[in-house]
Amino acid sequence: MNQAKLDNRRHEMMDALYERSGRTCNTYTGLWDEFAHDLANNTRDVEYEELFAAVCLAMGDTQSVLIEKHAQQAIQVVRRYVLGKWA
Numbered sequence: 001m002n003q004a005k006l007d008n009r010r011h012e013m014m015d016a017l018y019e020r021s022g023r024t025c026n027t028y029t030g031l032w033d034e035f036a037h038d039l040a041n042n043t044r045d046v047e048y049e050e051l052f053a054a055v056c057l058a059m060g061d062t063q064s065v066l067i068e069k070h071a072q073q074a075i076q077v078v079r080r081y082v083l084g085k086w087a
Contacts, residue, residue: 020086035086042084051081 001009014028017035058073080087 038084043082046081
């Protein structure tokens with residue numbers, strides 16, 4: 001990925017974080033640190049059994065021709081647990 005694309009992705013990520021943070025101060029100061037701290041706490045505190053049950057439910061019948069959709073659902077479940085309010 002070239003530098004311009006990478007910079008654009010980083011900008012989009014920061015904009016998304018700002019939007020989800022609930023901030024109204026028009027500043028990004030400390031936003032990444034807040035996100036990283038929440039991400040670490042969410043990752044640390046997730047109960048395996050709860051996450052496992054949610055992923056199993058999202059996957060449904062793994063023999064389905066819709067496996068790609070099921071995989072996307074599983075990723076969304078994991079993101080909700082890992083990203084918490086940032087999702």
